[in-house]
Amino acid sequence: MARDTTDSRPIEDVGELVGYLAAGNKPRDKWRIGTEHEKFPFYVDGHAPVPYGGERGIRALLEGMQRTLGWDPILDDGRVIGLVEPTGQGAISLEPGGQFELSGAPLETIHQTCREGNAHLAQVREIAEPLGIRFLGLGGSPKWRLAETPKMPKSRYDIMTRYMPKVGTKGLDMMYRTCTIQVNLDFESETDMRRKMQVGLKLQPLATALFANSPFTDGEPNGLQSWRGEIWTDTDNQRSGLLPFCFSENFGFADYVDWALDVPMYFVIRDGRYHDMTHLTFRQFMEGVAHNSIPDGLPTMGDWANHLSTLFPDVRLKRFLEMRGADGGPWRRICALPAFWVGLLYDGAALDAAETLTADWTYEEVRALRAAVPAEGIAAEFRGTSLRDIGREVLTIARDGLKARARKNRDGYDETTFLSTLDEVVARGTTSAEEMLQAYHSRWGGSIEPVFLEYAY
Template sequence: MAGADISPPIESRADLIDGMARGCKPESEWRIGTEHEKHVFHTNPLRPVAYEGPDGIRALLDGVARETGWEPFYDEGNPIGLWSDETKGGISLEPGGQFELSGGPQPDLHATAAETAEHMRVAKAVAAPLDIHFLGLGVTPIWSVAEIERMPKSRYGIMAPYMDKVGTLGTSMMFRSATVQTNLDFSSEADMVKKLRVSLALQPVATALFANSPFADGRDTGYLSYRSHIWLNTDDARTGMLPFAFEEGFGFEQYADYALDVPMYFVLRDGHYINVAGESFRDFLEGKLPQLPGEKPTRRDWNYHLGTIFPEVRLKQFLEMRGADMGDEKSVTALSAFWTGLLYDEISLEAAYEMIKPWTQDERDHMRREVPRLGLMTPHDRSNLYDVAAQAVGIAEAGLVRRDRRNAQGKDETIHLAPLEETIRLAKSPAERWLDKYRGEWNGDLTRIFKEAEL
C-alpha cells in the first residue's frame, strides 16, 4: 500500500490510453483470472462476523497468512488483505467482510478450479475453529446494511457517504452483495472491441444463468438477482451497459474519455486516502484538483480510478465480466468456463458476435432492466432469454472443445460448464430452485439457506 506518488507521472492524455493498450498480448499469453466474494457468518448464534475479536475477520486473515505464507497488507495499521508474489493472487476484504479471492492468472480452467479448491480448503480449515462459515449467495439473505460491521478500509469511509448521495442501494452493494468475476485478455484494440461488445450484450444472459440472490431482509424480494437490481440503483455515472462501446470508431480512446468523466472517489498518497469524491479526473490532469492544488496524477492514480468504475464489463489491461451472482464452488469456475469458451476461441467469438450484432441499444437496455426480476424468462425478440442462454452455452461449449485443454484424467474444459447445463436442463436458475425450497420444504424458514448454501 505504498503511496501513489512513487508511480510515474502522466505526461499526456495519450498515457491514459496507453495504460489500457499495454494490456494487448499474443494469444499464447492469454490467461484466465477468476475472482469471487464469499459472505461470512457465525452459526452460534447465527450472526455476521465482526473484524476484531478472537473469532473475527482479522483472526481469519492472520490464520490464512500463517497457513499460506502470503504477505499481509495494511490500511492505517489494520491488515485488510494478503498477497502472494508467487501466485500473483490475493485475498481482500469487501466492505461488509465479504472474503474475496482475486485469483492469479491461470493457463486453463482446470487450473482455475484447482486454485479455487485449494483456497477454499485453506480458508475453511482456518475458519472452522473460529465458527466462521462461508455463504455462496449474491446477497446476504437476512441482515440489513445496518447489522453488518464495516471493515477498517479507509476508502469505504469515503465511498459509503458518496453512494448515499448518488443512488438508493449503493451501500447494499458495498456491504451485503457478493459476485464472481472473470478477467480475460485481448490481443489488440480490435480484439478488445469485439470481446467487449459480445460480453456487454451477453452480460444480462450471464446474470440470468447465475441468478442466485432472491432474498434480502429476511424475505423473498421478488427478484431472482437482487444483487443485479442493487446495481441498477447504485450510481448511474459509473455503472451500466456502455452504449458508446457499440458506436462506430470505439476503442481505447473512447473508453478513456468515458472514464475521465466518471467522478472520482479518492487519491492515495503515502498510504493515506484523500477524499476527492465527486471531483473530476480531467481537472486532476490539469493540476486543478482542489484537494491537491498544482499536483498532477500518476499512472497509479489512473489505475485506481479505472478500478472505481463499475459497468457490466470493465476495461483495464484486460476485460472484467461483472454480471454474475456468487454461487457454489463449481459455479465459480463455470462463469470462467462460459466466458472463456465464448471469447478465447475465434469461431465461437465470431458466432457470438453474429448473434448479438442485430440487437439494438434499446434491446440491450431492456434485458438489463428486466433480467434481475425475470431472469431467463426475460422477453427477447419473439421468445425469451432462455433461448439465447441455451445458444450461448452451446457456443461456449464448442469453443472449449476446440481449445482442447485436458486435465490429468483426460477430460477437456467442458466439464466446468456442468452447472450451466443443469440450469438449461431445468429451465430454472439457482435462485428459482431456492425459491422452490423456501415456498415448500423450508416452510418460509430462511435460516435454512445458511446450511444449504454454505460453501
C-alpha cells in the first residue's frame, strides 16, 4: 500500500482533481513498469505468524533492512512501519497483518523488474534468516485464523479495521489475510487511459484465474482456487470491484473523479496525526462539512491523493493504472504479472488486438465471470468457451506485444520468457491452487504444513 502523502496545497475546485489525474499523461518514451508484491512472514519453527514487536519481530526486520540498505525510515507515531529509498525509487511497507511489501521502482524493462525482485528477496532473506523468519508466496493466509493474525501499528489500519465490518463481511480478511502481486503502468492521454482501463477491467478475471493461488483457509481447503478473489466480492463494494461507468465509450478522468468524490473517506492527516473521516464522502468534505471537526479542515491535494489510494477497484486509476486482480505467489509470478500486462498494454498492435477481442464484452458478462473465477479458475466459462481457451489467445497477444518491444537482456532473451509460468497453467489446464490441492490430498497427507516449505521464498 502506498506511502501516505501530506501535500498541503488547498483544493480550489473539482477541476483541479481532474487535472491531478491528467497530469499522469506521459509520452511513450517515459512509460515505466512499477511492480509491487506482498508476502506473509512466518517463523520457521512452528510456522507461526510474526508480530510487530520483540527481538525477532517485524520491527527488528525493518531495522535490519534499514541498516543494510541505507533507506530512510517511514514512521507512524514514532514507530518504523516502512522504508523508502532516499530518492523515492521504491519502498518497503507493511500491510495490516504484517504482510511485507516491496513497492518497486519505476523501471524500463521486466528484466530490471525481475532483478529488482530477486535482489529484494535476497536482501530480506539475509536479515530474516538469523531471526528465524521466512516468507510465504500465497494469495491468502493458509493457516492462521483472523484472531491470531498480528496487527501492525499503522494509524490508517486502525481506522480501516473499525470501518470495514460496517460495509462488508470480508474486509478484515482482505486487510489481514491476503497478498497480491500488482503492476503499475503509464498512459499517454485520456484516450489511452480509457483503452487500457477498459481492457484491464475486462481481463482482470482472467488474471485472477491464471494467478489463483489461495485454496486454503484456517488450515484446510476452502473450496476455492482464489480465496482472495472471493474476498473482494464483499469487502466494501462502494469502493471496490468492477466500475460500470468505465465501460462507457466516453469514459474519462472526470467520470472517475465524479465517482471518487462520492465514496466515503478513510482519513486525513494533520500534523502527523490521522483523523477518522469515514462519516464523510470527499464531496461532502469539499462542501465544507468537516471544516470545524479537524484542525485546518480545508481539503488539500494530499487529502485527494490519499483518498485515491483508498479506492479498490479491480483497476485503480491514479496518475498511472494499477492492475489489482492477481493473487500473490512464488517468485516466478512476480515477473509474470508485469509481463502479462505490459505485453497487452504497452505495444500498440497488442492493445489493438486485446481491445478487439474484448470490445463487445459487457459489464454484466464480466461481472458474472468475475464471480465465477474464485471457485472455477480457468475452467470458468465465458460465451460457451472456457477461460483456459481465452487465456491461450490472450497470452498469444501478450507474447506478441513483448516480442514487438524487443527489450533483451545481456544473454539476448526478450521479455517473453517471463510468460512461461502462465503458459504452463494454460498447457496443464490446472492452476497453482489446483496443484496445491492435489498435493494436499496426496503427498502432503492432508496437512497444510508442507506449504511452508514448498511455497516459501
